Amino acid sequence: MLEISMSNLPLPEQFEINEAWVAFKLNTSPIFTKEDGEFNCFSLMDAASGFILSTSFVSVLATSLPAEDVIKMMEEAHAHKHEWPKLLLCQSGQAVDAMIEKAERLGISVRVVPESQLDVFVSDAKEGFNERFGSGDLH
Numbered sequence: 001m002l003e004i005s006m007s008n009l010p011l012p013e014q015f016e017i018n019e020a021w022v023a024f025k026l027n028t029s030p031i032f033t034k035e036d037g038e039f040n041c042f043s044l045m046d047a048a049s050g051f052i053l054s055t056s057f058v059s060v061l062a063t064s065l066p067a068e069d070v071i072k073m074m075e076e077a078h079a080h081k082h083e084w085p086k087l088l089l090c091q092s093g094q095a096v097d098a099m100i101e102k103a104e105r106l107g108i109s110v111r112v113v114p115e116s117q118l119d120v121f122v123s124d125a126k127e128g129f130n131e132r133f134g135s136g137d138l139h
Contacts, residue, residue, distance in 0.1 A: 009120075019085055021045065021047060021088050022091075026126060026129045037060070042056050045121065052125060055073070067098045085108060087108065089118060100112070
């Protein structure tokens with residue numbers, strides 16, 4: 001396994017499939033829905049492949065990712081390979097405390113890093129998502 005430091009984050013191709021997951025907010029601006037209001041979309045992605053393992057839409061009024069959403073996301077992500085990653089990379093400044101706590105209880109190492117360091121992992125996913133949902137239109 002790679003040595004991970006805060007200043008030396010490996011590139012996606014340096015990870016093996018399911019070695020590390022990335023937890024991040026997929027949208028750059030709130031998603032507007034006619035009936036239910038505004039939402040953020042949180043995602044878990046495999047760091048090596050860029051495959052989105054799970055997503056959860058959470059009201060922008062929520063101060064953090066709810067514990068029940070964390071459990072759902074972690075279980076959905078786990079179902080793909082039936083094993084936990086060794087590492088969870090989390091975007092700093094996002095309300096993912098419950099995910100960090102759950103990962104640590106499962107024995108998963110956690111690194112919280114600035115968004116700029118996660119761009120190499122998440123930029124394509126964010127771009128595609130925002131092309132579809134980021135226009136400010138009602139959905």
